[in-house]
Each structure stands twice: as C-alpha cells, then as structure tokens.
Amino acid sequence: MTSTTNSPDGRASGEVVLDVQDLVKHFPLTTGILFKRHVGDVKAVDGVSLQLHKGETLGVVGESGCGKSTLAKLLMRLEEPTSGRAIYKGENIYDLQGKALRDMRRNIQIVFQDPYSSLNPRMTVGDIVGEPFDIHPEVAPKGSRRDRVRELLDVVGLNPEHINRYPHQFSGGQRQRIGIARGLALRPEIIICDEPVSALDVSVQAQVVNLLESLQDEFGLSYIFIAHDLSVVRHISDRVAVMYLGRIAEIGSDAEIYEKPTHPYTQALLSAVPVPDPSVRGQRQQIILSGDVPSPANPPSGCRFRTRCWKATDLCAEEEPELRVRSGSDHPSACHYATVREDVVVQH
Incomplete structure (x- = not known):
C-alpha cells in the first residue's frame, strides 16, 4: 500500500491528479411509445466530489446500485455527466474533444469487472493487448508492438508464448491479468478498477490484488478501486469513500474508515x-x-x-x-x- 498522509478534511496530501467536483448523472425516465414524456430521473450519481492523489489508491465501496460503476464510466467519459466537473491536468475532461480527448483517455484507463465479457473472444491475446497501439501508434511503433505485448504479458505474470491464444483458453484470473495488461499498454497515469476481482475466486482475488499493488509501485500508478467487498478494499486502499444512493456518505483513510x-x-x-x-x-x-x-x-x-x-x-x-x-x-x-x-x- 502506498504511504499517504491525511489532512484534517480527510484528503490525502500530495499532488492531485484527478479532482472531481460535484459530479451528477441522472438518467431520464420516460413513458409512452411514440410521444415520450419525461416523468422523472434515476439519480445514479448525485453530487460526488473527491480527489485522487499521485501514487495513491482510493477505494470506493457500497452496495449494488449505489452508483459506483456509473461513477467509473463518467470518469472514463463512457457516459456524459448531467453536471459537474472532473479536472485532469488543469482541464475539465468533459470539455475535451478530438486529440485532447484521446490524450486524456490514454492517461486514464479502466479494468472492467467481468473478465469473461470484457475480452473479445474472436481476438487473440496479442491482438487484445496490442489494440490500444492502433489508436495511439506513437506509444509503440509497428515494428516493436509484438515485443511490447510480450513484455506486458510477462509483467502481469502470463507466459509471453501464449500470445496467439484466445480468451477462452485462459482461466478467469488469467483473463483479468490480460485486461490489466491491456490497461497498462499505453503507460497511463490513472487506472480505474471497476470491481476487478468480484467475479473471481477468493484465492485468485488475492493474487490479482497483489499484482495491482506491485504494478502500482513499479509504474507509479494511481488507482480508483471500486468494490463492494470491504475486506478487499482495505487490503489495497490508502483512502476509502463509502457511497450510498449516488452520494458519498463518508470518506477518510483506511484506518479512519475501518477503525473509527x-x-x-x-x-x-x-x-x-x-x-x-x-x-x-x-x-x-x-x-x-x-x-x-x-x-x-x-x-x-x-x-x-x-x-x-x-x-x-x-x-x-x-x-x-x-x-x-x-x-x-x-x-x-x-x-x-x-x-x-x-x-x-x-x-x-
């Protein structure tokens, strides 16, 4: 776990790499088929503010339906917010377009929850891990991409010789390692882990969490680690934010949340x-x-x-x-x- 000191307001000290300010996402409820009428909103995320500091892991916990995964999608701009801001390198990520947006997405990557559905079954592991290089060719020239993919597989504990295998030939834990390798491909600064171990056996969960910790130390990564299992979150997190019905109920260091x-x-x-x-x-x-x-x-x-x-x-x-x-x-x-x-x- 990365050492991070806390100030009296519950925020870790150090450089802020992502500053989320009053983020809101409401999904409209409509009725009717031809003439739809707006009758309400599902308030999935409703005023979330938090900061992620360089080299730290911020855990986000709560029951299913509290808005954790919607928050992850908002921070990746897979969903557009109803209102609010997320400041990365001095700019609101929701104002970015074109090359600026691609650059942001290169530096903020995601590891999805389900390793069975997040990998394309028709693509080899080499193609899956190397696909980010097609969008960001400046990271790895074509001639060196295969070697780069082999390095990434080795870094996450997989056999580089299995580069031509397909996802169905791997176990759940191995598939999640493939997803982590894909997330690392562009050398991001931030990785959002959306319940990355919830679909895995307990023994495999520990292996994946230990891998994430070692990668954080090696590459200087900052994590937002989303989960509903409090024991897993405590093992990896420096600070913890507890969500309930789209809002943060409590936030503090792991010791403050778990002991006080x-x-x-x-x-x-x-x-x-x-x-x-x-x-x-x-x-x-x-x-x-x-x-x-x-x-x-x-x-x-x-x-x-x-x-x-x-x-x-x-x-x-x-x-x-x-x-x-x-x-x-x-x-x-x-x-x-x-x-x-x-x-x-x-x-x-």
Whole structure:
C-alpha cells in the first residue's frame, strides 16, 4: 500500500491528479411509445466530489446500485455527466474533444469487472493487448508492438508464448491479468478498477490484488478501486469513500474508515464483514438494517439513509447533512449525528 498522509478534511496530501467536483448523472425516465414524456430521473450519481492523489489508491465501496460503476464510466467519459466537473491536468475532461480527448483517455484507463465479457473472444491475446497501439501508434511503433505485448504479458505474470491464444483458453484470473495488461499498454497515469476481482475466486482475488499493488509501485500508478467487498478494499486502499444512493456518505483513510467509522451506513457495512476469529466475532455487534434500499428514482428527502437508520430524527428528513468533519471525528461524514462506534470495527 502506498504511504499517504491525511489532512484534517480527510484528503490525502500530495499532488492531485484527478479532482472531481460535484459530479451528477441522472438518467431520464420516460413513458409512452411514440410521444415520450419525461416523468422523472434515476439519480445514479448525485453530487460526488473527491480527489485522487499521485501514487495513491482510493477505494470506493457500497452496495449494488449505489452508483459506483456509473461513477467509473463518467470518469472514463463512457457516459456524459448531467453536471459537474472532473479536472485532469488543469482541464475539465468533459470539455475535451478530438486529440485532447484521446490524450486524456490514454492517461486514464479502466479494468472492467467481468473478465469473461470484457475480452473479445474472436481476438487473440496479442491482438487484445496490442489494440490500444492502433489508436495511439506513437506509444509503440509497428515494428516493436509484438515485443511490447510480450513484455506486458510477462509483467502481469502470463507466459509471453501464449500470445496467439484466445480468451477462452485462459482461466478467469488469467483473463483479468490480460485486461490489466491491456490497461497498462499505453503507460497511463490513472487506472480505474471497476470491481476487478468480484467475479473471481477468493484465492485468485488475492493474487490479482497483489499484482495491482506491485504494478502500482513499479509504474507509479494511481488507482480508483471500486468494490463492494470491504475486506478487499482495505487490503489495497490508502483512502476509502463509502457511497450510498449516488452520494458519498463518508470518506477518510483506511484506518479512519475501518477503525473509527462515524456514519451509520459505514458501521452497518463493517458489522457484516466476516471475522474468522471466534473470540473477536463474539465481541462485535452485527447491525441489521431495516427495510430495502430506496429507489434512486425517488430518494428520501433529507438524508438518503434515514429510512434505514436507527439514529434518524425529524431533522434527518428535513435537512440533508453535508459531507464534513464533525465534532469528535477526524474525517468527513454526511451524518447529523456522526459518532465513532468501535464495536463494529474490522481488525487486521
């Protein structure tokens, strides 16, 4: 894990490589066939602000449907935002066009969740890993591309002699390594990992996470690591942002989030993490949340978590809590009654 110090506002110190400011993505809901009428919006991402620092890993966690993957697509410009900015090298990436956009995409790459569907089954591994060079020929001249692909396969722990094989001839973990090699091909500065290990066996997950850590050290990469498994996120992340219904509920260093959680949602997530030690397990209290996750098309007023929260009062329904540092805490939390709860923490 990269060493990164935190300031009192929960942000790591050091050079900011990506500054996300109040990012919003609403998907319109319509009715009718011939004459469509706008009847509402799915608020997938609804005001997310965060910073990624050079050489760090920022983990983004939350339940399915909280907006994590939509956030990843927005940062790659695979989706256009409803509003908001993402500043990379002094420019808003949503203003870029043509060559400037291609240059940005060269420096911000993605590793997708499913290694079975993210690789073209009709292409060899050599063609898959080398395809970025067709779009950015300046990175590797034609005469050296095959050697470059072999180097990339070797770097991610695959046999370079398997360059002519097809994806179906590899295991799930090996396919994800192919996806990582493709992401590394253009020597990016940032890699967005969209649940890269969720489709893999536990033993293979550890191997892929260890590979990502070693590549970060070797190439000076910055990661945004999206996942729903809190134990995986803690292993690799310097800082963690917890998302709920399109917004960040809490953000801080891994120690702050896992040892001093202040938001009730974070506390509930941590209480559900399995603990192998029976003596420790007996000391922890599991928090069972009531009800279901509200629809992002019709989120609750005020605090979005209040319908499932044991601390909720009339204030929570009337006033949306800001993401800020509160009394008795050392990192930002979006809760009016944020307090540390130690009976749910996850020990190393």
